[in-house]
Amino acid sequence: MMSRVAVVTGSNKGIGFEIVRGLCKQLDGIVYLTARNEKLGQEAVQKLKSEGLNPSFHQLDITNEQSIQALKQHLQDKHGGLDVLVNNAGFAYKAASTAPFGTQAEDTVGINFFGTLAVSKALLPIIRPHGRVVNVSSRSSQMSLKKCSAERQARFRDRSIQEEELVKTLNKFIEMAKAGKHEENGFADWAYGMSKIGVTVLTFIQAREMEKDSREDILVNCMCPGWCKSDMAGWERPPRSAAEGADTALFLALLPPNTKDSQGLFFYDRKPMAFSAPTMDGDQTASRDRVALVTGSNKGIGFEIVRRLCQEFDGIVYLTDIDEQLGQEAVQKLKSEGLNPSFHQLDITNEQSIQALKQHLQDKHGGLDVLVNNAAFGLKPEIRDNFPYAFQAEKSVGVNFFGTMAVSKALLPIIRPHGRVVNMSSQSSNKAIRNCSAELQARFRDRTMKEEELVMLMKMYIEMARVGKHKEHGYPNSAYAMSKIGVTSLTYVQAREMEEDPREDILVNCCCPGWCKTDSAGWEKPPRTAAEGADTPVFLALLPPNTKDSHGLMYHDRKPIPF
Structure with a gap:
């Protein structure tokens, strides 16, 4: 029996590296880590091998057709095809970049959209039955879609849009960005977000094409990993680790054979979500944000x-x-x-x-x-301690x-x-409630308590704090914590x-x-x-x-x- 084969683009670090690590642990087959820089890619492979995992490596520059075709030929010659493709490779300028917006648009869309498209056009034809394709997109695509004109939004949301129209539209965005006229032509003022609109819509096109394909059960989906610590996003502010960002991509790459209702969707935290679909409220001609x-x-x-x-x-x-x-x-x-x-x-x-x-x-x-x-x-x-307790009680409870x-x-x-x-x-409310009298603990924990009674209890606390008798009336000695009990x-x-x-x-x-x-x-x-x-x-x-x-x-x- 032929081994299953997975490829993850742009995977020598960050989320892509964590996807490879996860696949090495969970996929029964061969996992390819790919990178544009062979030295960095091999170093990443050795790091995983030192953990007892066994990834393979192949060089891949998703913007270079010769590099893409070399990978395709290798997969065909050595394995006869491919089972899992995760299009992870991506690029973003830093927010503080001084590069002209036209340059940012050309580079970002060139890699994120046209690079993903080129890899897909080469490798989707060799995906075997029950294969899985995961395009790493971003919820920035949804945010950017909202900033496009109504006409652009409608075209991007149209599930019958053809690849040719999508390519023409993204080329138009680059052309207008270089001329400084992208916004007046209905495009968002965000190169990265526009590139991810392209990836998301491309996913819908690829999924539609797979539904007509004779090969059985090939699923194509895209996903947002969330805001993750990485070289691209930074290391201080993002709340998620790269490993957490990899989770949904792994979930989609490992969907069991013949999984239903998981084709051509946008996923976040393992759940499908709408691609910025408008919410109608009676009037079908208007949408409400x-x-x-x-x-x-x-x-x-x-x-x-x-x-x-x-x-x-x-x-x-x-x-x-x-x-x-x-x-x-x-x-x-x-x-x-x-x-x-x-x-x-x-x-x-x-x-x-x-x-x-x-x-x-x-x-x-x-x-x-x-x-x-x-x-x-x-x-x-x-x-x-520089402030009277009565002031602390009145201010904390009054605001909080x-x-x-x-x-x-x-x-x-x-x-x-x-x-x-x-x-x-x-x-602190949990700790403070234990310092309340048994009677007050019971009342604050009572799920049938009415708002009027709660208000009365909080006012009583302030009143007792003013005269220094809050503790003898069963209240804790922390104004902030008492406000949070409320x-x-x-x-x-x-x-x-x-x-x-x-x-x-x-x-x-x-x-x-x-x-x-x-x-x-x-x-x-x-x-x-x-x-x-x-x-x-x-x-x-x-x-x-x-x-x-x-x-x-x-x-x-x-x-x-x-x-």
């Missing part, structure tokens, strides 16, 4: 949540802050990275500010889809609990079906109310981001970055439609934990 909003997000964890949502959420993302200047500066920082957040001023302790935001969302977007209640107040431990409640009361009524609400709590309990109240709401599938959860380096927590002792702290709230904000058993819970590291 999905909208996400993060409170208190000009810096720290909130800023990182906005950054991730701009990369992974298919819609408009609002960065909000009490200080308009600081908020606008944060928006500009993200725009310099090629992202496109919107800004709206918001002071969560000011009802007029909250109502102005609500009115804006209703007037401009008709509602809201994702709300992350991140804004909070906390005193640094080293200066906490009553501010979050005020925003929620205004915005939850305009959350659309399948909406997601994430309240930023803390594991946020956690409020989450349970809101989740229960949503279960009785006629709107479908609105999930409300809270989470602890962990101890992260921020202005309030300090920069030396906390072990996590703000980007790592953003991971679980983003996970909850992006829970797929109709997710089960993920409602009214407290999460830490993407897992529910008891209160």
Whole structure:
């Protein structure tokens, strides 16, 4: 019996290297690591061999037809064909690059789209029955699609589009980019995103062609690995490792024979997702953008949540802050990275500010889809004792609990079906509740508690703190933690109310981001970055439609934990 054979392009490092490592462990066959630079490729192979794995190597430059044909000939002569092709090789300019946009467009599309196309045209004809083809795309393709003209969007989304038209369109983008006229011709102002639109649409074309092919059960899909630590994306901000980014590609490459309903799709975290399909609301002539909003997000964890949502959420993302200047500066920082957040001023302790935001969302977007209640107040431990405890209690609970409640009361009524609400709590609430009296512990943990009772308990805490009697009345001696007990309990109240709401599938959860380096927590002792702290709230904000058993819970590291 002939061995199965897998090839991963651009795999001497990063996600491609991790895909090879995973295939060496899981595929019953021969796995080829390929790289443009033979020395670097052989070094990568030796690294895996030192781990007890046994990859093979072949040189491949996906922009060089002679190199592509040499690989094809080798596969035919030595193995008689190919079973798994992962088109991973890719390129992106750094956000700070000063290269002219026309150059960026030509290089990026030339490698990511035309290189992938050239490899596919050579190797797809030698894929054997039950073969698997995985094109590594990106959710940047979805974000860029939203920035294209309506006409361009319609053509890219058309599942009957032919390869010739796609090639002509991407060549047109390069031509217009060189002339500085790409935006007025309906293209997005993002070379990498446009290249990945090409990869995604190419996948749909290839899958359609395979459905007519006489060879049995060849599946072609594309996927987004997420924002991963790599030479291309950087090592500090991305929350995912390259190994985590490789997971969905491996999942698709190893789909069992005769898998159904997994052809010509875009996958993220092993789940298929729409290619920026418009959401219709009665009027079939108009589409409505999905909208996400993060409170208190000009810096720290909130800023990182906005950054991730701009990369992974298919819609408009609002960065909000009490200080308009600081908020606008944060928006500009993200725009310099090629992202496109919107800004709206918001002071969560000011009802007029909250109502102005609500009115804006209703007037401009008709509602809201994702709300992350991140804004909070906390005193640094080293200066906490400089402030009277009564001030700490009133300020912490006033902002963290009553501010979050005020925003929620205004915005939850305009959350659309399948909406997601994430309240930023803390594991300090878990610790503090154990320092409450048995009676208060029971009341805060009571899932039938009404909002009115919770409000009364929080006001009573502030009142007792003012006169120095909070401990004798059963409350803990940490103002911040007490405010987060309120946020956690409020989450349970809101989740229960949503279960009785006629709107479908609105999930409300809270989470602890962990101890992260921020202005309030300090920069030396906390072990996590703000980007790592953003991971679980983003996970909850992006829970797929109709997710089960993920409602009214407290999460830490993407897992529910008891209160």
